[in-house]
Amino acid sequence: MIVEGKLSARVAEIELLNPTLKRFRFVPEGGGTFPTSPPGAHVLVTLRDTDRVWQNAYSLVTPPDQRDHYAIIVRRVVESRGGSHFLHDMLKAGDAVELGVPASLFPIASRARKHILISGGIGVTPFLSYLPVLALRGANYELHQFCAGDEVETFRDLLGTDAAGVHVHSAGLGARPDLAALLADQPLGTHVYTCGPEGLMDAVEETARGLGWTPHAIHRESFGGAKGGEPFVVTLARSGRSIEVGASQTLLEALEGAGIEAPCLCRGGACGVCLLPVVEGLPDHRDHVLSDAEKSEGRLIATCVSRARSETLVLDF
Amino acid sequence: MGIHFKTDETFRDDFSYRNSDAAVLRFPFPFGEDTYRYSVNIEPHVKAGPSPAFEHAFDVDEHYVAECRERAIVLDHDPKRCQVLPHMMPAQWDTLELLMESLSTDYPEHFSLTRDGTAWHWINRPLNLDQRFVFGDASTLPCEPFEYITRQAQGDFTLQDQRDNNLYVDGGMVTTQADWSLEFDIGMSFHEWHGPVPLAHEIGVFDRALQYLLRLQYGHPVRRLNWTMTINPRLDTSPENYPDWGPDRTTLTAENIAGKLHLRVELQTLFRLPRSNAILFGIRCYLISLQDIERVKKWHKRLHRVLATLPPELVEYKGLIRFYDLLVSRLAAMDDGTPLSLGIQPDQTQLPA
Known part of the structure; x- marks a missing residue:
């Protein structure tokens, strides 16, 4: 697949999942299909307002074989740099958007014997594209999603309430995830993947290392961590x-x-x-x-x- | 209008392989300057360039049918020329999808792919194949997906798995190789399988190339040209068959060198694959006889200048020692030293008879 330039797309549908989460479905402009997307991939979404341009990266929540559309889920951030505000408040079905080619920086490890996926809040998005792939491959996996109590239902719906190996944990104020319990006594060849708030990802990495996991078996999603500072x-x-x-x-x-x-x-x-x-x-x-x-x-x-x-x-x- | 395939030519025994004039003029000549040194000469594989060989994701030319037949002969004798380690099954399907989509999009008169969910229908007209199968279910194909599709493509392919910040050659279809062995190299890391290359390690070429390739992005493949020389238009110059072709080097004479000696160019392409995150490495081999090179004035003179200034280590590594003096003195006789244009394009549109 050689892709030159960006993918032209249109917003096909916007769904409100809960008061701060929306799912956006994009279809190729003029029909046809998008490139096969890597599991865990993200796309750069270019949004144009009358006087400015936003480019934000979002994980695709659609699996590789879903080529008639791509979807992303975006939380409206109160102190947004603009992107999530624009997506939530301005973007309408039918609007044109430009998408970058899906980029794979958070792939599924080819030789893992078991996969443990640990996410926090909206950080679950890359795992939504992992799950159908792992299921299709007959892989051994567990997913642990930590979220605020009032979002448990939302994430259960997204992940499938009956899916084997999927656990949605309410992690309200003061309730810290017991990561050691998840990561201890895992068989050799197990890989852990984490995506979510920096604090959660740091904790997963530290816990795994503390338990003697090899660094190559620990994977963390890493885009979107940019913070401001002195001019x-x-x-x-x-x-x-x-x-x-x-x-x-x-x-x-x-x-x-x-x-x-x-x-x-x-x-x-x-x-x-x-x-x-x-x-x-x-x-x-x-x-x-x-x-x-x-x-x-x-x-x-x-x-x-x-x-x-x-x-x-x-x-x- | 499609490609006119030369279906009868051979790459062994009577060596009836020949390039048409059009094939000579589209040859991806590898020397853009008068000297050659190792470098990280990798550029984006976009559908454009100084040779029509660059205009498609996977170049198909007049030798397609004959090369696929040659591959089948090699595999009959030695099935281990195609091996893929078990964890690379997603990469096998990625390869099949990439090749089928690229060939059917780039050459719709010769290849067709229709899909209804996972029910796929592939038609390869030059090879007279019509295959319905279930994407993702290897039992619905005559052999595993990587072997199935690379039997229908020109050039060798390897699959590189990316893990632990390194690349491992964990699969391949290797029947048209310049003296290296998949059976020997399979499972090796990037620096291990490049171990035999002289000079380049010392200047950090492989360290930088590895860092670059680890960041290779899906949708944005890259390419480079590599070269060596081969006696007779023989595609299968493998270590396994060295007794068959090694002695050929001793047969060159002033009288037969122009017809027997071939410049062997590899158009190497690297594609990030989506499901597996592996890299597909295409090594597409082109052969051109010395007498055909001599019909292109610029290439004739440039080849002389490149060879005359080639470091001795490369003369040895590329196996040119036995005929090097004979070749350079022959080329020198026609090189008047006039400056040549930069780049690999032939600078002529017709060939002398």
Whole structure:
């Protein structure tokens, strides 16, 4: 499959799943089919308002063989950078959207003998595309979804109330998931995958490591963790242009806002496509691509998530 | 208008393989500059480029039918030329889907795929095949899906599984190889199977190539050209059959070199596969005789300059030592030293007789 450019699509249907969750179904513009999507894939959704453009990454909740449509589930975030607000409040059935090719940064491990999926809240979305695949392969798996008590019904409906191996846990205030109980005494060859709030993913990773799991058997979804910080100024050495990066936007968004076509793919510090060489300044690395050694050298920066510790940053671009 | 297939040609015994003039002019000549060195020469595999060989996801040319027959002969003698490890079954189906979709989209006059859910119907007109099967159910095909579809494609294929930040060659269909063995390499990691290559390790080529390929994205395949030389238009130059072709190198003379010596070019493509997250590596082999290269003035002169400046380690690794002096002196006689255009395009649209 060679895909050049973006996938043109239309909103076919918007369903309200609960007061803050909506499912959006997209169909190919002009009919036909979308590319087979990898399980656990996400798509970059480009949304255009009259005066600005949002690009947000969302996990596909549709399985690989669902090619007549793709679907995403989005929570309306109160302190949204704009994307979820636009999707929830502005987007209507019939609207045109552009989708990136589904990118696979959270694949199912080929040699796992057993799969344990641990998600929190809306972090369950990549596992919605895993489950039909694991079932079709006859794989041995367990899914543990942790969510607020008032969302248990919503997630049970999404996951299928009768599905074997699927457990929805109410994790209200003060009730911490007992991850050690889930991860202890698992057979050799078991892999764990986690997606959700950083705190949950950190806890899963720490618990698994503490129990002696090999790092290669621990997988975490990693896009969407970008957070703001102090404003700074980026200068592009080749053109001499200087651009201000605001407190609540990413370096990549600032470049795009200035009309600069900077490379990017996952927009979550995982794929490495956006790495640019640093000429001057101290990067504040927040990506998962560069090694610790590369981060301390400070010669490359992942523009989609990382920022500057210095007031200015000069890039060779 | 379809491709006119040369159905009778052979890659063994009487070696009746020949390129038409059109096939010569579309040959993916691998030298864009007057010198050749190892580099990470990987570019996006878009449907365009300086040779029509780049215009499709998988190039099909006049040798298609004959190459598929040659593959079947090799597999008859040695079934282990096709092996896939058990955990790669999703990658097998990915490969079948990718090849069937690409061939039927790019060459609708020769291939057709119709689908109703998991009920698929595949028609391969050049090979006269008509197959209905259930996608995902290997028992509905005559053999496993990877073998089934790669028997119907030109060039070799390997499947790389991605895990532990490395790539492992966990499957392949390898019958047109430049002296390497799937049976020997299967299960190896990226650096293990590239172990024999000289010079490139020292300059970090494989470290960087691995980092690049680990991030290879679905929908955005990449490609590169590789090359060596082969005596006679023989596709199966395998270590297993070395006694059959190794001695050929001693048979070259000033009189027969132009007809017997072939430049062997591999159009290598790398596709991220969706269900498995594996990488399909296509190694599409093209052969052109020295006498056909000499009909393209630019390629003749450039080949001379590349060979004359080739590092001795590469002369040895590519197996050129025995005939190197003979070849370079022959090419030198026709190279007047005029500057050549950058790039691999032939710079002529017709060939002398």
